Amino acid sequence: VQLVESGGGLVQPGGSLRLSCAASGSAFTSYWMSWVRQAPGKGLEWVANIKQDGHEKNYVDSVKGRFTISRDNARNSMFMQMSSLRTEDTAVYYCLGYTDAWTLDSWGQGTLVTVSS
Amino acid sequence: DVVMTQSPLSLSVTLGQPASISCRSSLSLVYSDGNTYLNWFQQRPGQSPRRLIYRVSNRDSGVPDRFSGSGSGTVFTLKISRVEAEDVGIYFCMQASHWPPNFGGGTKVEI
Numbered sequence: 001v002q003l004v005e006s007g008g009g010l011v012q013p014g015g016s017l018r019l020s021c022a023a024s025g026s027a028f029t030s031y032w033m034s035w036v037r038q039a040p041g042k043g044l045e046w047v048a049n050i051k052q053d054g055h056e057k058n059y060v061d062s063v064k065g066r067f068t069i070s071r072d073n074a075r076n077s078m079f080m081q082m083s084s085l086r087t088e089d090t091a092v093y094y095c096l097g098y099t100d101a102w103t104l105d106s107w108g109q110g111t112l113v114t115v116s117s
Numbered sequence: 118d119v120v121m122t123q124s125p126l127s128l129s130v131t132l133g134q135p136a137s138i139s140c141r142s143s144l145s146l147v148y149s150d151g152n153t154y155l156n157w158f159q160q161r162p163g164q165s166p167r168r169l170i171y172r173v174s175n176r177d178s179g180v181p182d183r184f185s186g187s188g189s190g191t192v193f194t195l196k197i198s199r200v201e202a203e204d205v206g207i208y209f210c211m212q213a214s215h216w217p218p219n220f221g222g223g224t225k226v227e228i
Contacts, residue, residue: 044158044166044209044220060217094165102154102172102213107165 001025001106003095008111015085015115021078021095021108029053031097031106033071033078038110039091047093048080063089085115119144119212123221130228136197138224140210145190147214154213157186157195158220161206169208170195202228 007019021033034049048059048069057069068081078095095108120143130136146153157170168177170186173193183198197204205228210221 043223044211046218046220049218058216101150101152102156105156105168105171107167109165 001028001031001097003097003106003108005093005095005108005111008093008113010114010116011085012117013085013087013115016081016083017085017113019080019082019093019095019111019113023076023078023097028076028097029073030099031104032099033069034096034098035069035080036094036096037089037091037113038094039088042091045091050078082113085113087115089113090115118217118219119146119215121210121212121219121221123208123210123224125224126222127225127227130197130200130226132202132228133199136200136204136226138195138208138210138226140188140193140195140221142191142193142212144215146193146212147190152214153189155186155188155193156211156213157184158209158211159204159206160209160223161203164206166209197226200226200228 002024004022011017035047037045050057050069054071066084071078092110092112094110098105122141124139146155153173155173158166158168160166169180169184174186185196187194207223207225209223
């Protein structure tokens with residue numbers, strides 16, 4: 001599966017943004033989907049993931065209650081609604097898909113989110 | 118959270134020579150299904166991460182066979198048998214056996 005993110009941009013602290021990840025190729029519904037972020041010059045941080053059927057969602061503590069992950073299997077797409085954004089949320093956000101047991105994986109090219117006044 | 122510790126932080130290697138990166142986890146990465154979910158990624162400058170190795174020692178499709186992964190439990194190693202110029206970048210280990218999945222701090226490989 002090939003993944004393309006969109007929706008990044010500049011937003012003020014406390015603002016909201018919605019990221020999208022469009023998948024092409026085969027078997028989107030075979031993939032867990034997730035968001036991983038990378039602050040400028042820093043390492044990789046897992047943000048959230050969502051199961052193939054959309055019924056299980058998990059978040060890291062730093063975004064719980066502020067970010068919401070979702071997917072639309074009919075449109076081969078995944079989303080993340082981000083609210084109450086903080087300066088420390090500034091990062092490149094990557095869309096990542098992986099199959100059960102991590103046999104296959106795929107990364108998008110990333111979309112930059114900048115939270116600044 | 119599981120802590121993933123990589124060493125060294127940076128590695129300067131000579132073309133054609135071997136290189137080795139270590140990754141240690143604060144908890145055993147053996148999952149309840151018997152698998153060990155330890156992956157290795159390469160991130161070239163300006164690019165997205167690319168997975169090289171999954172479940173400790175399985176090489177991804179298209180990854181040169183000079184890359185190999187080994188280890189068990191809490192200690193893992195990525196080896197490059199003969200470094201080539203295209204191997205420059207940052208290498209990350211990542212565990213997916215415990216929530217949240219997390220990454221090592223990275224090892225910068227330069228020639």
